[in-house]
Amino acid sequence: MLKEFTPEERKAVLGITFAVAVRMLGLFLLLPVLSPYLRNLEGASPQLIGLAVGIYGFAQAFLQIPFGYLSDRIGRKPVIFVGMLTYAIGSLMGGLASNIWTMVLARFIQGFGAVSSAMTALAADLTREEVRTRAFAHIGASIGLVFAFSITAAPVLAGYLGVPFLFYMTALLSLVATFYVMFFIPEPKVHASDREIKPSLSNILLLLKDPNQLVLNFSIALTHAFLTGIFTFVPYQLVYNYHFPKPEHFKIYLPAVLVSLAIMVPSTIFAEKRGKFKEVFLAGILSILVGFALYDLFRNFWGAVALVFLFFVGFHLLEPIVPSLLTKLTHRDVRGLALGFFNTTQFLGAFLGGVWGGFALKHGLAYLVVGGAVLCVLWLLVVYVWFSSVKIPKRAEAQEPQP
Missing domain, CATH: 1.20.1250.20 (MFS general substrate transporter like domains)
Structure with a gap:
């Protein structure tokens, strides 16, 4: 499906796909194992367990528009850098959390890295109209494969290595993805004089x-x-x-x-x-x-x-x-x-x-x-x-x- 992309498009799509997959891996790996793990944290209650699970999505929804606007104003990559770094910090905090309130904060900080809009916009900026849907299909396929991997691997990994390991692994992968996007994927060149809006x-x-x-x-x-x-x-x-x-x-x-x-x-x-x-x-x-x-x-x-x-x-x-x-x-x-x-x-x-x-x-x-x-x-x-x-x-x- 990548054969009709130019070399520059191929490199951009593969890099963005990796970054998006890392974000979704962190989410999907935790879904089957997070709530039982949270039950054993200090101060845990059903309401706070639900808050810790759901606050990630709340932060994502709340910040997508500001991050999307900033990516139009200052560029895609600076927004992606801040978001991915924040996600990595939140993941490290989640791995270290020993009580439920620290975990709630960690999950909020994970969600604060709301770079989906900037990532999608970057993929659109760096691909031609005639291959853009295939670029999104490539990203979508990676999400599907990550989901398939997560539902089978998460219980095994958590059982042998513990849930904190899943947090640390996604933090490391997030930093690798951030490095790749920042140094190997170009920022779209849109000058102020070129803007119509x-x-x-x-x-x-x-x-x-x-x-x-x-x-x-x-x-x-x-x-x-x-x-x-x-x-x-x-x-x-x-x-x-x-x-x-x-x-x-x-x-x-x-x-x-x-x-x-x-x-x-x-x-x-x-x-x-x-x-x-x-x-x-x-x-x-x-x-x-x-x-x-x-x-x-x-x-x-x-x-x-x-x-x-x-x-x-x-x-x-x-x-x-x-x-x-x-x-x-x-x-x-x-x-x-x-x-x-x-x-x-x-x-x-x-x-x-x-x-x-x-x-x-x-x-x-x-x-x-x-x-x-x-x-x-x-x-x-x-x-x-x-x-x-x-x-x-x-x-x-x-x-x-x-x-």
Whole structure:
């Protein structure tokens, strides 16, 4: 998938992919093992354990827009440097934490390194329009592989080496990734005289009134709400209702991730080379909708497996398409700010999805599957109507956000 990149693009995409993968590795490795570990820290309570787990996402959501704006104003790499260094410091603190409040602070500092928008903007800046979706697919595939690795390796690594080792490992990898980005990936050369839109907080209004931004932000929020909602609800059901041991869950997740990644690669090329973004986008939503419908129909172990499998197919069809469309339809001078909004809605969606999944655990399966199906139908209609009026540029720079 990298053969059509120039050498400079290839180096940039590989470096940014490594940096993003390191960030996600730190998140995914801790997910299966963090809450049991926190229970044994001094001062731990269920509420504080939840705070320590969730405050990472809160900090990420809160800071994506400021970091995105700063990346437009002062450059991508300075923002990435500060964010990645902060993430490394937070990881070291997490490994050293002996009480729950120190861990809460460490997780907040980890989340303070909110460089997703700057990273995505840098990848967009350093790739041509005609290969940009493939660049995002490469980054998305790395996230999927990191997830697949994490759910299988985390319990083993934590069991033999301890949870603090996972914090230290991600801190070290973060520093290596920071070094690579700073010294081997160029800063996009955008001079003040070349700007058509000057960095200003008033640009926020431009983005808030742009229908393209609204549809794509809604899409990424819903995608990640489904991700956390499903993975709050389904693992619990697998263990306690379907009596499927937690160490065996990788037998469901790993094949689903690998198959969906295999589908993602040709679908991404099909969307970009033939301009079939609409078809791939709608197919992704439809796959998730069918997953909810099948779980509602069967309401058993195999229904849960079908939902997980079809969700991952839909998720990996959408994961490279949505940010690529955002960058294509956003003026380069406000790309960092736009991606700040994009990542903020993504993390807020993930937070709300967790609340939704917890509500479904308490009140019943129908709140997950029927609610999810209704949202998918609404989403499908919105995106179908939107595609009938939007013009996606192929090579030229995206136009200014609509006033």
